[in-house]
Amino acid sequence: MQKIDLSRSLPHARIAELPNPYFGKVRDCYDLPDGTRLLISSDRISAFDQILAVIPWKGQVLTQLARYWFDATTDIAPNHVIGYPDPNVVHARRVTILPVEIVVRGYLAGTTSTSILTRYKAGARTMYGHSLPEGLRDNQALPQAIITPTSKAFDGGHDEPLTAEDIVASGLMTKTQWDEVSAKAMALFARGQKMSEKQGLILVDTKYEFGTDADGNVLLADEIHTPDSSRYWIAEGYENAFGNGIRPPSFDKDVIRSWVVARCDPYRDQIPAIPLEMIEKTAMVYIGAYERITGQPFRPDAGGASPLDRVRSRLTPFFTA
Ligand SMILES: Nc1ncnc2c1ncn2[C@@H]1O[C@H](COP(=O)(O)OP(=O)(O)OP(=O)(O)O)[C@@H](O)[C@H]1O
Ligand SMILES: [Mg+2]
Known part of the structure; x- marks a missing residue:
């Protein structure tokens, strides 16, 4: 890898001449x-x-x-x-932006309260409208990828788990929108997994945001398959880690997170x-x-x-x- 100048960064892009x-x-x-x-x-x-x-x-x-x-x-x-x-x-x-975050998951993984691994370990077998089989282990591939939508909290509130039925019944999306968005999300995820595999990576899960334009067309918006919106594992090392019940190797962008958690309660204390x-x-x-x-x-x-x-x-x- 070339020499990278780590003294240059963009902390913000506040530009007074740009509107709204x-x-x-x-x-x-x-x-x-x-x-x-x-x-x-x-x-x-x-x-x-x-x-x-x-x-x-x-x-x-x-x-x-x-x-x-x-x-x-x-x-x-x-x-x-x-x-x-x-x-x-x-x-x-x-x-x-449609008010639902389209999370697609290929593996039983995650650490947050909305993650399927956390819920599965707490005994849940039905979540987000899907039934998961008994006997799955940490970080195991699911029989097939599933969508685990959450309400998009626009006001800094917390994401709530939803089912496809909830989304349509509560009017967050029309049935037609949901059918289109869910089919596209599954196809995008399949493409992401296939291309990642060629690079020796596993695309574990990701989040998409879709929106509608003035004519009502659905477009993929925001970002796609970035490390901020997705979890990747390194394929080499997955089997071994899975066999030993430990978290598979990934891009360790969470070094800072881990460092913080080891030093304070980040939701209560001042972070050093x-x-x-x-x-x-x-x-x-x-x-x-x-x-x-x-x-x-x-x-x-x-x-x-x-x-x-x-x-x-x-x-x-x-x-x-
Ligand atoms: N094409 C688009 N048109 C309008 N809004 C968009 C479009 N693409 C992305 N966005 C929105 O732009 C914002 C991108 O900024 P960023 O992701 O940093 O915000 P955020 O603080 O994470 O907010 P949020 O929680 O809403 O994602 C998001 O609110 C996202 O939903
Ligand atoms: Mg965002």
């Missing part, structure tokens, strides 16, 4: 007057409902990974992308400053993930005096003020 900002956890977005949206991936890393650190090159890695997967799946699902004015930026068709060493390690993990997933070298864009300066200058054609 929405500053998300990771991306800073602007809705343009022509009905399109700029989504700028910053280098922020979020966990425990807060920003933990700024990881050099993370934003470029995420944008370029999403690009790789958007390009590889246009035959399955039309997506929101219009173009990439900068390696950290997606210029997208603005859609109304993350050491530089940890940040640099995580940057290399993201870059390594890009190279492993795509099979291509990562090409850092070192243009401009700083990443913000570069992004600003590439986005001047969109300025309204």
Whole structure:
């Protein structure tokens, strides 16, 4: 791997000349007057409902990974992308995001309260409208991939598990929308698993966001198969780990999370400053993930005096003020 300059990062992309900002956890977005949206991936890393650190090159890695997967799946699902004015930026068709996160899972895995492994271990065999067989072990492949939708909490509330019936009955989506979205999500996931397998990776689970445009067409929006929206395992090492009942090897982007959890209760205590060493390690993990997933070298864009300066200058054609 080439030498990477870890002194450059994009903590935020607040640009006063762009209109209608929405500053998300990771991306800073602007809705343009022509009905399109700029989504700028910053280098922020979020966990425990807060920003933990700024990881050099993370934003470029995420944008370029999403690009790789958007390009590889246009035959399955039309997506929101219009173009990439900068390696950290997606210029997208603005859609109304459907209020359901489409999580697809191929394995009995996860650690959060909504994960199927947590629920299965607590004794549940029916979840999200699916019945799982008895006798599954930690991190085992499911008989087939399943969709475990959750309500998208737009106000920072917590995600609630849903079934297909709930979604349609409560009017979150029409039956037609659900049928289209669920079929596309399953096909996208199958493609993701197949392509990942060729790279020696297992796409374990992922989350999609779909939206509708002004004509009611359903488009794949947000990001796709990035390490922030997905779990990957390294295929080599899976069988052994599974056999021994331990967590299969993955891109260890959670070093920071683990470091934090070992030191405090992140939901109650003040989180200590993350050491530089940890940040640099995580940057290399993201870059390594890009190279492993795509099979291509990562090409850092070192243009401009700083990443913000570069992004600003590439986005001047969109300025309204
Ligand atoms: N094409 C699109 N049109 C409109 N909104 C979009 C589109 N693609 C993605 N979004 C939204 O843009 C935002 C991206 O920013 P980011 O993911 O950092 O936000 P967030 O803080 O995670 O918010 P959320 O919890 O809503 O995802 C998300 O709210 C996402 O739903
Ligand atoms: Mg998001």
